[in-house]
Amino acid sequence: MGDNHTMILNMGPQHPSTHGVLRVVLELDGEVVVKATPDIGFLHRGLEKLAENKTYHQCIPLTDRLDYVAGMSNNLAYVLAVEKLLGLEVPPRAQAVRVLLCELQRISSHLLWLGTHAHDIGAMTPLFYALRERDEILFLFERVCGSRLTPSYFRVGGLAQDLPEGFVEKAREFTGTFDARVDEYETLLTRNKIWMKRTQGVGVLSAQEAINWGQTGPNLRASGVGWDLRKALPYCGYENYEFLVPTGRNGDVYDRYLVRMMEMRQSNRIVRQVLEKLPGGAVVADDPRVIYPPKEKVKQSIEALIHHFHLASEGFPTPPGEVYASIESPKGELGFYLVSDGTNKPWRFRVRPPSFINLSALSAMVEGRLISDVVAVIGSIDIVLAEIDR
Secondary structure (H helix, E strand, O other): OOOOHHEEEEEOOOHHHHHHOOOOEEEEEEEEEEEEEEEOOOOOOHHHHHHHHOOOOOHHHHHHHOOOHHHHHHHHHHHHHHHHHHOOOOOOOHHHHHHHHHHHHHHHHHHHHHHHHHHHOOOOHHHHHHHHHHEEEEEEEHHHHHOOOOOOOOOOEEEEOOOOHHHHHHHHHHHHHHHHHHHHHHHHHHHOHHHHHHOOOOHHHOOOHHHHOOEEEEEEEEOOHHHHHHHHHHOOOOOHHHOOOOOOOOOOOHHHHHHHHHHHHHHHHHHHHHHHHHOOOOEOOOOOOOOOOOHHHHHHHHHHHHHHHHHHHOHHOOOEEEEEEEEEEEEEEEEEEEEOOOOOOOOEEEOOOOOHHHHOOOHHHHHEHHHHHHHHHHHHHHHHHHHHHH
């Protein structure tokens, strides 16, 4: 029991709606939440310290394991930080492919969010519909890099290899039908009276509160703040594509749903633009400091063989200094802060995960609400515990 005859209830860490091993300590007065305290750390793996004992290239697979439903985005944010440290220019085709895959990843992440969030509240059908389209995207990823969840496809200086034959055609097929599929989801939920009653006016965060809590991504935009790093601080050539930044008005669970639904349409729009004007050329930078020599040279030249062996075994050094690079991941601003001491391993490796920041505002959104609203609010902020605990 808590103070004044309130009750303490542990929600999780083994609870289906916490989307991982999250424990929330709830203080209840009847069914009203008086206080909510998130308890994290159950999935801590010491990822940042592990990275400080690996070469820069060896760190790439570690980033897959942060937000494991958006591996491409994690890879991109990290390699952008290393490229910034090196002052490396990436070829136009590699930049376009990065945008293409990260927008497909955004759609995939939002689809999983939509299905699980709707299922938490009691709508089962959207889960099956959303996973149907998500599987098509994961199939595209599998064709590119052989993996559905942990791609490790982006490299410092470009890509691991070019897109496979037939990928562009398959991607066009997906984009051609996807908007109609989003219409199906909206038919099921957007004007559904039960859905609206469970989400409207629940978990409200005003624009100023969202800024004060450091919210980013769809959670910030649902509160009416049109901040998107792809527009505000464009990277990878995002300034060359036309898309809108959806915003909400009320900052509640319903607006977070609407913003993500609109974002999926805009991501599909970006993917179509990339496919229409995908440039040709190399997919890696012409920089022997970080790029392996061509296989033909390795088989013919001892210098190229030594260079290949050295990069594979020792990695590459970076100039002393510190950098911060961030991207607009599906969940918000994902940033990497690197400190280099001039060796082949980062001296300090720090992740700015959007899920951690977004979860911090949970108490402000649920206190004073019914316990049944807690599940809806947790689902609406879209968190992944592997990214929070690291």
